[in-house]
Amino acid sequence: MTDGKPTPAGEAREIVAAFWTALYDRDWARLKTFFTPESIYYDVPTGPGAAARGPEGIEARLKLGLEPLAGYDHGAATVVASDGLVVTEHEEHWRWPTGERVTLPFVSVQHVRDGRITLWRDYWDLGTLMAGAPPNWQDTLASGDLSWIVDVTAEI
Structure with missing residues (x-):
């Protein structure tokens, strides 16, 4: 995932901030604009064998888990940016229509090249979620559309 020119730190930080806004607003159309057809997203707890690629795959991956939620908010964040890399330490607050709630600590690492997120990894605890x-909800995940899954183990 090193194709393209690393985006300068300040610009990369702004791009990722705008991305987070689109994600927490669940603005799926806008969210897709942050990715290229070759962009990769995966959750580290589930591994690169269950990754999503490209705007449509990433959108499908995110919608599977997030659309059923009654609420989904971004907590306090610490952001560190370097050319082509943005690391965000944050928490997410998940709320289901049935009343369950989870606060999930995250570290998100996003590689930004030529103004787009080319690789995004989320580090969090599967057991907490x-x-x-x-x-x-777990049944919904297991029975949902998983056609977006791609194994990127050899690429990262």
Whole structure:
């Protein structure tokens, strides 16, 4: 994921901030504009074998888990940016329609090249999420459309 020119730190930081706004607003059309057809997103706990690629794949991946939520908010964040790299330490607050709530600590690492996010990895604890999520949400994940899954193990 090193194709293209690293985006300068200040610009990369602004791009990722705008990305977070689109994600927490669940503005799916805008969210897709931050990625190239070759962009990769995956959750480290589930590994690069369950990654999503490209704007449509990343959107499908995110919608699978987030659309059923009653609420999804971004907590306090610390952001560190260097040319082509933005690291965000933050928390997410997940709320389901059935009343369950989870605060999930995250570290997100995004590589930004030529003004687009080319690689995005999220580091978080799967046990924390699954312990607080309703069982039917977990069933929804397992039975949802998983056509977006791509194994990028050899690429990262």
